[in-house]
Amino acid sequence: MRVLSVASECAPLVKTGGLADVVGALPSALRAEGVEMRVLLPGYPEVLRAIAREGIVMEEWNLFGGHATVIAATAAGLDLLVVDAPHLYERTGSIYLGADGHDWPDNPERFAGLCWMAARIAAEGLGDWTPDVLHCHDWQAGLVPEYLRAVAADRRRAGTILTVHNIAFHGLASYARIGSLRLDPGRFNADGFEFWGRISALKAGLVGADRLTTVSPTYAAELMRPEFGMGLDGVIRARRDDLHGVLNGIDESVWNPATDPAVQPYFDPAGKAANREALRREFGLPESDGPLCVVVSRLTEQKGLDLLIEALPSLLAHGGQLIVLGSGDGWLEESFRKASQNGQVGVRIGYDEALSHRMIAGGDAILVPSRFEPCGLTQMYGLRYGTVPVVALTGGLADTVIHASPAALAAGVATGIQFHPVTVDALNGALVQLCTLFKDQDVWTRMQANAMAQPVGWHTSARAYAKLYRDVANHA
Numbered sequence: 001m002r003v004l005s006v007a008s009e010c011a012p013l014v015k016t017g018g019l020a021d022v023v024g025a026l027p028s029a030l031r032a033e034g035v036e037m038r039v040l041l042p043g044y045p046e047v048l049r050a051i052a053r054e055g056i057v058m059e060e061w062n063l064f065g066g067h068a069t070v071i072a073a074t075a076a077g078l079d080l081l082v083v084d085a086p087h088l089y090e091r092t093g094s095i096y097l098g099a100d101g102h103d104w105p106d107n108p109e110r111f112a113g114l115c116w117m118a119a120r121i122a123a124e125g126l127g128d129w130t131p132d133v134l135h136c137h138d139w140q141a142g143l144v145p146e147y148l149r150a151v152a153a154d155r156r157r158a159g160t161i162l163t164v165h166n167i168a169f170h171g172l173a174s175y176a177r178i179g180s181l182r183l184d185p186g187r188f189n190a191d192g193f194e195f196w197g198r199i200s201a202l203k204a205g206l207v208g209a210d211r212l213t214t215v216s217p218t219y220a221a222e223l224m225r226p227e228f229g230m231g232l233d234g235v236i237r238a239r240r241d242d243l244h245g246v247l248n249g250i251d252e253s254v255w256n257p258a259t260d261p262a263v264q265p266y267f268d269p270a271g272k273a274a275n276r277e278a279l280r281r282e283f284g285l286p287e288s289d290g291p292l293c294v295v296v297s298r299l300t301e302q303k304g305l306d307l308l309i310e311a312l313p314s315l316l317a318h319g320g321q322l323i324v325l326g327s328g329d330g331w332l333e334e335s336f337r338k339a340s341q342n343g344q345v346g347v348r349i350g351y352d353e354a355l356s357h358r359m360i361a362g363g364d365a366i367l368v369p370s371r372f373e374p375c376g377l378t379q380m381y382g383l384r385y386g387t388v389p390v391v392a393l394t395g396g397l398a399d400t401v402i403h404a405s406p407a408a409l410a411a412g413v414a415t416g417i418q419f420h421p422v423t424v425d426a427l428n429g430a431l432v433q434l435c436t437l438f439k440d441q442d443v444w445t446r447m448q449a450n451a452m453a454q455p456v457g458w459h460t461s462a463r464a465y466a467k468l469y470r471d472v473a474n475h476a
Contacts, residue, residue: 001469003030003037004081004131004158006118008111008140010039012076013047014095017298018248018377019165022215023137025251026465027078029458033466036079038131040118042110043071043084044095051075051082057126060117064088064109064180070117072126081126083117108173111140111201112181119147122158132473133159135465136209139171142201145208146183146193159472162209163246164202166374167223167230168302171201195231206235210472212243213465215375216396220245228372246465247399248375249458250384255357257385257452262357269386269448272361279362283323283346290319291438294363294387296356296378299328299336304369304392304422309335311427316344318435323363324348325355356381363387365434371422373397380456383415386448390430393420400456404437404447415451 009015011024027037041047051073058070066087073080083089088110091098098104118141122131136144145160152158178185178199188194193204206212214220222228224237236243253259257266264274276292285292293315297303309332315322323346324336333349340347348355360366366382368391375396379389383400391397397418404414417437419430438444 001035001133001466001473002129002131003035003133003135003469004118004121005037005039005135005137006114006141006144007039007137008042008114009095010041010078013041013050013078014044016095018375019137021251021377022165022248024076024078025249025458026462028251029249029462030466033462035466035469037135038079038081038129040070040081040083040114040121042089042095042114043082043086044089045092047075047082048084051080057081058117058120058124060120063113063116068113068117070121070126081121083114085113088113108171108177108181108199108201111171112143115141115143115201116147116182118144119151122148123152131158133161133469135469136160136162136205138163138165139169139200139202139205142171142203142205143181143183144205146187146204149208150182150184159211159469159475160209161211161213161468161472162205163213163215164206164223164374165215167202167228167232170195170203170230170232173199173201175199203232203235206232206239210242210475211468212236212239213246213468214243215246215248216399217245217247218398219374219395222372222395244464244468246461246468247396248377248380249461250377250380250456252384252457255381255384257361260357260361262354263361266361269445269452272364272386272448275358275362276364277362279323279358280321282358285321285323285344285346288319288321288344290321290435291364292362293320293322293365293367293390293434294359295322295324295326295367296359297326297368299324299326299332301329301332302371303328304371304427305332307369307422307424307427308367309339310424311431312339312345314428315431315435316342318432320431320435321345322367323359325350325352325359327351360385360387364438365390368392368397369419369422369427370394370397376400379416383451383454384456386452388434388444388447388451389416390434391416391418392422393418394422400454402450402454404433409443412446413450414447415454416447
């Protein structure tokens with residue numbers, strides 16, 4: 001089974017969030033299921049610097065404004081196909097945003113280029129390698145089914161799957177670009193890729209792919225509700241029979257406290273003590289009888305971090321401490337900086353992969369108070385490292401954490417704390433419960449051990465994806 005994974009980012013080469021981690025982990029996870037996966041990526045400068053090139057395998061003389069080639073390559077154990085199109089991808093800064101913090105104005109063309117080359121690879125093949133399935137990730141790969149319809153009209157068509165990692169981003173463009181984007185005007189309607197008078201790359205994928213997946217079962221159900229569907233809930237309800245919630249996993253070779261080079265290795269909860277002490281020392285925090293909490297996140301309201309700012313006095317009053325790593329909304333960055341002045345809060349604005357490992361190894365609890373969370377990976381990193389998750393009851397957070405209810409505590413199976421609704425009062429209650437549980441070291445150690453023993457890898461989900469690939473390949 002040959003699968004081309006089409007994505008805008010892929011760890012460890014280029015990453016802005018959890019999408020990259022998933023795209024980077026899937027190929028090795030699927031190998032055991034008999035799936036040969038290659039990843040098609042834009043040729044950003046950091047990608048081109050990191051790859052070992054094997055040769056040019058395809059050429060496009062006019063890829064939305066300039067010449068482009070597809071390079072076969074390897075990097076970090078991944079088999080890659082890289083779209084080298086300097087006019088689209090040779091930029092400094094964020095892969096999505098310009099220096100002014102706004103989307104690059106030609107983002108529709110930049111990711112249409114990725115989709116066009118994916119469709120050509122599927123239709124024409126690359127010598128002796130032709131994909132049976134195209135696995136498209138988020139809006140950046142949403143136009144693949146539309147282009148495949150055009151370029152493979154008289155050929156056997158590859159099967160297509162679209163995975164929605166975050167429905168909040170639609171990839172919108174003006175109708176005036178329909179010609180320049182090589183789209184069929186006849187498909188610009190309610191049953192096609194039209195969304196409130198604009199082109200939606202995500203909707204194109206939702207209506208055009210053979211199967212749809214989301215990154216957790218709960219998020220799949222949530223997307224059919226108006227409060228979560230971001231205007232596309234009706235489209236998803238219409239395709240409910242083709243929708244599958246496949247829970248993300250984490251790369252356990254990268255996230256393993258026993259072998260992680262960024263931390264002091266440990267095998268059980270007792271081993272966290274040295275990492276906790278080192279983390280407090282790194283951020284200049286004093287010893288405390290309460291839990292050391294960590295946040296590794298984009299600093300946005302979607303992540304519920306405005307609620308944490310309001311609930312922080314309660315955590316500190318009960319002896320807790322907080323360390324934050326992330327960047328995002330300016331006012332939230334400044335709010336956490338101000339909070340750090342009291343000596344019980346540490347803040348690092350920006351992102352540092354090694355520091356994220358040290359924080360998760362050294363923290364007692366990891367806080368994920370998201371208003372919505374398609375899957376979430378940080379709570380799974382926390383589980384793997386015995387860092388008890390405190391999470392909102394939504395999306396993949398609901399699917400991966402066993403709440404410390406009286407019944408779960410009595411049965412000895414709890415792995416974390418969930419709260420609902422996603423309000424300051426509910427978060428306050430969860431933080432008070434956290435501090436109370438932390439004082440009972442027998443209960444706390446049991447929760448940590450449960451967390452470390454919980455399966456968080458890709459085995460089950462890889463099997464589910466392989467089944468979907470075979471299904472769509474057989475019916476394409």
